[in-house]
Amino acid sequence: MVKSGLASPLFLCKYPQENITIQRVVAKQADTLQQTARIRLAAGKGRSMRRKEEIEAYAENLFLPITQKHGFELVDVEYVKEAGSWYLRVYIDKEGGIAVDDCEVVSREADPILDTDDCIEESYILEVSSPGLGRPLKKDKDFARSIGEEVEVRLFRAVEGCKEYTGLLNAYDKTTVTLMLEDEKTLVLERSNIALIRLALDF
Known part of the structure; x- marks a missing residue:
């Protein structure tokens, strides 16, 4: 009490x-x-x-x-x-x-x-x-509702020499996340290597 x-x-x-x-x-x-x-x-x-x-x-x-x-x-x-x-x-x-x-x-x-x-x-x-801005995407339903949205990604280990990416969330599955970068290049990232992924903050 x-x-x-x-x-x-x-x-x-x-x-x-x-x-x-x-x-x-x-x-x-x-x-x-x-x-x-x-x-x-x-x-x-x-x-x-x-x-x-x-x-x-x-x-x-x-x-x-x-x-x-x-x-x-x-x-x-x-x-x-x-x-x-x-x-x-x-x-x-x-x-x-x-x-x-x-x-x-x-x-x-x-x-x-x-x-x-x-x-x-x-x-x-x-x-x-409310979910608010900058909330991490963690569950499959978070990824599903964010398809086509711009996201920010931070990695534990660098991929192609970089640990931070911003791009459109193009696809996801149980083990990977696929981004479409500004140069229209497709980048596939292992979900286990993602330290943070969230909707991009647009100021």
Whole structure:
């Protein structure tokens, strides 16, 4: 149980690089749930990769029916540690783009289920967000929706003397990604050699 002196809900909304993010904290006062952005305080230091994957799978199963109910796409779920804090990030999208209210609806519907299940032991912050600019492509569905788009790629090992490429995402499969470069040259890269691939930032 979290003891808190919060007198009223705290709503946090961020707009990093044009994406929309909501954070919710759930504080418990005298056995009464107070909805704010979510942060859980509990014992625990770090998690194994297996545990991380279990939490992401749990969250995906939780958020998928909620997003589908409202006509949203569940783009991705990730559980990561940054600057000493754990973040459960849920990325949603829809045709025409996601608004703050959309993130709020999804977060509010998930809150009571997360409280009841109480599957995550350590402290964490829940963020419901639009995909935004610069989000890495990680899953096959990320690549599928980005075919024909300009992407930036950073490699672990240089290919043809270069570790960074920008080009159109032409094709992908389980092991490779194919780019069309500016000179219309086709470049096939091993996915295992890709450190980062994301939609190109156009300023």
